[in-house]
Amino acid sequence: MERSFRNKVLFIAFAFALLSAVAVGRLIYVNLKGDEIVENAARSFKDVTIKVLPRYRAAITDRHGKPLALSYPVGYVFTFKFYAFKDEEKKRKLARVLARLLNLDERELLKLFELKRPSIELATFPLERTEEVARAIKSVDYDPKKGRYEKPFISSFVNVGEKFERFYPHGRLASNLLGFVKKDGSGGGGLEYQFEERLLGGKKRFVRYILYRDKGFLFLEPLDEEELVARELRLSLDFRLQAAVEEIKREIVRKFRPKKVVVVVMESKTGKIRAFTTYPDFDPNRTRVYKPYTRNFGTVDLFEPGSTFKPFLVAYALEKGIIGPRTLIKIDYGRTVVHRKTLRDPVSYLRKKKFITPEELLVYSSNVGAVKLGLRLSAAQFKELLSLFRLDETPRVLLGETPPLIADLRNEVNRAYASIGQGLSFNALHLLSSFNALVTGRWVKPSILEDEEPEVRPLPLSPSTVKWVRRTLVKVVEEGTGRRAKTELYFVGGKTGTAQKFDARLKRYSNRKLTTFFVGFFPSEPRFTALILVDEPKGKELYGGTVAAPFFKKLVEKAAVIYGLEPDKR
Known part of the structure; x- marks a missing residue:
């Protein structure tokens, strides 16, 4: 009996060690081959969406260090596969809730809801309001008459996240030279695009998670993420x-x-x-308005x-x-x-x-x-x-x-x-x-x-x-x-x-x-x-x-x- 128990313990220990080795090996492989894995997944499954979180972007300053472009963390509301959500009444309710809470145009939100994109950013807000916004989204599913949350859950298609947003404190000043940053955090023109690598600290963009058939996120975090040092861009402008x-x-x-x-x-x-x-x-x-x-x-x-x-x-x-x-x-x-x-x-x-x-x-x-x-x-x-x-x-x-x-x-x-x-x-x-x-x-x-x-x-x-x-x-x-x-x-x-x-x-x-x-x-x-x-x-x-x-x-x-x-x- 004692021998049998010892054998079971040894087997479990061996199995655990083997699984650990496989897991560590897999993580190392993901660390080295992460981008390739996700790209292959995207090709293999038509419903896979790759989501890349914008990294911190260093400041652009004038020759004396006066900021011309800065990055700061914000919360944002985004959808995934929202075109699959068919409850029109809840959509309208969500638009009303977000418009009132974040001072948005309700009609513009409804237009965004109609886009056939895998993921849509709806709005940004101060980071400290994250819990408030999350509760507001969840409240759309609540039926006060029945006293419970009712399906289909719109909160399964709408979520809040955190990202860095670019801010230009002097508005139009040198705008055509500086350029702008797109919603995905990449440079959309000008110096923001030309010096992208320096401002972000390197070329590599780590895939943070993917969405597969609305069943959650697969995180692909490298074991030892290479250090990326974003460097300030000091211009010759005075x-x-x-x-x-x-x-x-x-x-x-x-x-x-x-x-x-x-x-x-x-x-x-x-x-x-x-x-x-x-x-x-x-x-x-406000690049949407002036893109031409x-x-x-x-x-x-x-x-x-x-x-x-x-x-x-x-x-x-x-x-x-x-x-x-x-x-x-x-x-x-x-x-x-x-x-x-x-x-x-x-x-x-x-x-x-x-x-x-x-x-x-x-x-x-x-x-x-x-x-x-x-x-x-x-x-x-x-x-x-x-x-x-x-x-x-x-x-x-x-x-x-x-x-x-x-x-x-x-x-x-x-x-x-x-x-x-x-x-x-x-x-x-x-x-x-x-x-x-x-x-x-x-x-x-x-x-x-x-x-x-x-x-x-x-x-x-x-x-x-x-x-x-x-x-x-x-x-x-x-x-x-x-x-x-x-x-x-x-x-x-x-x-x-x-x-x-x-x-x-x-x-x-x-x-x-x-x-x-x-x-x-x-x-x-x-x-x-x-x-x-x-x-x-x-x-x-x-x-x-x-x-x-x-x-x-x-x-x-x-x-x-x-x-x-x-x-x-x-």
Whole structure:
């Protein structure tokens, strides 16, 4: 008897040890192969839904640590396979209960109930209200007349959970740059998408549970979950300047009702982007409403540069000895013919001149002079010009940067129009980075991260050419088409641009749809390089010098106060 009992104990112990070994082995296997197991399960059973819980997402801050995006835990109400629940009266009751409790729109909830999705998030709420919300959901099944809970139980299809929610404390500020976070916790655009791995602490997304035929959850927790350290993303943006630029953008929108606006400010020497805003913008806390406007118009959209291209053309011609500073360029009183089309200079000063200097070409923005100069360049030289200032390739700073579009420069007519910025298209950040190279003599890769080392490459451009360009661009503001950007205390250098937009329907350039620019630097020894682009402004006298230049002046004055710039006008 005693021997038999001992054998039974040994057998039970052996069986338990074997089962433990199998369980541990299974857990280790799940730890290593968890994702694969769940994916196979999802393929094997059509009713399996994989549910991934959003992880903590690190903050995004400005250069001084001011939060621009934060994560915090919230409770949320979600359904699973709600389309299988057929009690319409209980559905309506649930909608009433949740609408009253969480201040929601009852009709919107009923619309969500009709979706044929495995799982639907209905609402979020403060974490401390979890028990209250859970009780409210359960109360829908309670029949006070009978004094008991009645089937079918709606609470079997609706539950509460916990997740992290993203919050943007400054709403629309830099929204198109920051992007947004989707309901599943993944980045939906902008920097949130570009730096997803860093913000979450790694690529691996652990499957937490699956739902199988409404019979509960299978948890797949790794034995030793690898440590995932979410790292804060410290941007180069300066909140003070960003806020000032946002206000300038709003003023532009109020005054001109444009289709788009882009304003970018970068440090000339380091390439650090200190402010970046676009319009239309959106509130990333409410992405459902503004989804069409979530893209970054400063990097995705292409614009013809118009007269802002002329400084590149003149600088190249000077550097290569095609012209000298005193070379006279024949403009025939501001009139020429290109491919049977008459081209005229709009500035009255130019209509009195048969010849102009390269300086006058830029100061008064002569289209005729630029065309005459551009036709002196061969196709190979024009391509070299674009390559010299890196206009032929994007800086590759932000995801989704659209590469430039460049017409076939072997065609002489294309070269003529390219000289005045037609047939070439760049995104705004690309144009700004190349302009910064022009006025500093060094190509500096723009950077959006404060802790990133500047990437600098000298340009094969002589100091004398750079000095001449800077001096002439200051004269554009002091005496020429950019006079409305002039300030009392600081020298500003820059170039206006007014680009007619090509009308695909009419197959010609429009006289009514324009993109206006001012791209410049300040003070005279550049500390900042900036661009203001206003697309399709509405009103009268719509030129770069009348639309964008006055707001560049405001930008300079605000930046001077923020950074305590020493006046350089004596």
